Amino acid sequence: MATRAFDPAALERYRQFLVELLEELEGDIIPSLREGTLKKAPAFGSSPGATENATVEYADFHATTWRNLQYLRGTLHGLIAGLQSAIENNGTVDHQVATDLLRLTEGDDLYT
C-alpha cells in the first residue's frame, strides 16, 4: 500500500463524485425541505391530539432531518476540501483536515 504511486487523477475523480453528491444535496434535496414540497406542514387537523402531538412530532422530525442533512452537507464539503488538499500536496492533507480525519479512527467501526 505505502509504495503505491500517488495518482492525483483518482483523487480528482472521487472529488468530482462527491461534488455531484453535494450538488444533488444542495440543489434538490435540501430545497425540498426549505421551499419545496416538504416546506408544507401536514394538516393533521384541529383535534387536540393533532395540535399537541402529531404536529409537534412532525415539526421535530422535519427540523431534525434538516439538521442531519446539514451535517451531511458539511461533511461533503469537508471531504471535498480534504481531497483537494491532498491533490495539492501530493497525497497529504493539511494539518486541520488531517487532524479531523484521524479523529475518526476512534469512532465506531460499523463500516470498517
Added chain:
Amino acid sequence: MSDSSSEPYQGLDGATPAAGAPAFGAAPPAPPPPAPPSGPIVTLPGEYPEAPPFQPSDPIVTLPGEPEVCLPARMGCSNAECGNPTAHPAEVDWQRLVSAVPVEGQLYRLRPKEAGMSFPSETDFRSAVSAVRPEDPDAHAISRLREAWTGEVAGRLADWSERIKSNLTDLAEGWSGTDFEAFETACDQTRELVDDVIDDIDATVTNLQSTEETLYAIQGGDSGDIPYPAAQVWIDGDWHSWVSVHIRPAWWHGDCIEYTCQDAEHVLALGGAEPEMATEIIDYIDERVLHYVDFYSSPVNIDRDGLDPRGITVDEAKQLAIVDAMEQYSTQVTQAFTSYEGRQNEVNEDIGQRSTDTDGEERTMRTIRSDKDYPAVADPAYMDLEPPAMDPPHGTQSPLASDDPSLEPPAGEAPDTSDPVAPEEDDDDEVSGGLASGGPGFGGGGGMPGSLPSAPAATSTAGGVGPGAGMVGSAAVPAAAAGGAAAAAGSRGSAAMMGGAGGGMRGPGSSEQDREPDVDLVEHENMWGFVNEDDDPYA
C-alpha cells in the same frame, strides 16, 4: 446554496488544533469525536441565543386550533323561545374529524353519509369541508408529504452509501497511506450518517402512512361517506297548531330557517318522516273542524250537548278538532319526533366517535428522528442549522352554512374546470359558486366579517336580502297567523291565508312545495266543500 459559507463561523473553536501541530501523520492523539449532537445548542453554542432548538419558527402556534376565534360573534335565533341551540352540538367534533387531510383530492369525494336525514346543500357541504381545511389542502395532505420524504429525500439518498463505498475502490488505486485510510474512515462515517438519515425517514414514513390510512378510513375510506350534523328542529307551537318550524342546520348564524305549515310536508320530509302524515293530519283537522261546524249548526245537537244556542265559533270547532287529532295522531307524531331525535343522536355519536378516533390516532403518531453523528472532517461553515419554518396549514375556519337543508344529497362533482385546484378563479362574484379551496367566503384566512359575503346573519335583520333567506321576515308569520283566525290556525286553510299575507314567502329552494296561495284558499283544497259526513267516522 452555500450562502452561509460567506459568513464567519463562530462555533467549534475547540476543534482547531494548536498552532504548529504537525501537518500530517504525527498528529497528537485525536481529541474525542464531537459529542453526538443532541441538538444544535450543544453542537453550536453560538447559533441559538434565544430560540429553542425544536421549534421551527411558529407553525405550531398558528396551526388550526379552534377556528371559531376567527369569526364574528355568532348570532342565535332572535326568537327567545326557540329551543335550538345557536351552535349544533356536533360542530366541533365534525371540524376535528374533517380538518385532518390524509390524502389529496378529497374535496369532491367526500359526501354526507346517508342517515335518513336532510342533506346540506352542495355549496354548504363543500364550503364546510373547505373551511376546516387549509386553503390548499392537497399541499398539506399527509400522503403528499409522506411521498415527498420518500421520493425527494430518502429515495435520492438511497444509493449514496453504496456509491461512496464502491468509488473508494477506484480511489484506492491512486492513493494510499494514513491519509487515505483516514479519508476512508471518514467516508464510512458519512455512509453511516446517510443510512441513519434514511432509516429515520423510512420509519417515519411508515408511521405517517399508518396515520394517513387510519384517518382516511375514519373519513369514510373509498366511499367518502362522512356523517354530517343533522339540522336541529324546534316547533314554535304545539304540533297540531304550530306557527312555524325552526330548522337550524349546523354552522347556522342568526335566525333559524322557519317553515310555516304551508310547508308541512316538506318539513316532515326533511325530518325523514312520511310527508303524507302531514297531509293526513291537516286534512283530518280540517275535516273535523268542518264536521263540528256542521254538526253544531243543528240546534238539536247544540241543545243535546248543552252548548250556547248561538252555535260554536270556528275557534271552538278547531279546539274540538284538535282534541280529536291528538287522540288520533299523538302516538304517531311522538314516534316521529322520537325517531328524528334518535337518528340525530346517532349521527352526533357517529361524528363524536370518529372525532375521538381521529384524536387518538394523532395523539399516538410518532416520528423517528435523532441528530446523527458526523465525521469531524465536516466543515461546520457549511451547516445551516436553523431549520426553516414550515408553512402551517393556514386558512382554516369554522364553516358557515347559508342554505336550506335539502332532500337531495350534494352532487359531489368537481366543477367543470381544467384546474380543479383553483376554481375560485372562475367564480367572479357569484357567492354560491365558492366551493373548492374555501371559496370567496373562506379563502381569505383573515376571517374578517366583511369578507364573508354569504353570511346568513344578514337575513336576521333585513328580511330576504341575503342568499338563503327563506322568509321574507319572521314578523310575517305571527302577523299572518293572527290574520288567519277565521280558520283553524293549524290547518291548511290557515296556511293558505298565511301564504296570502306573506306572498311568496319561500325562496326558490322550496318551489316544489309552493302553492299559489289564493288559488289554494279559494279553489284548490275546496276546504269548505268536500265534507262527506258519510265518510266521517266521527259524524
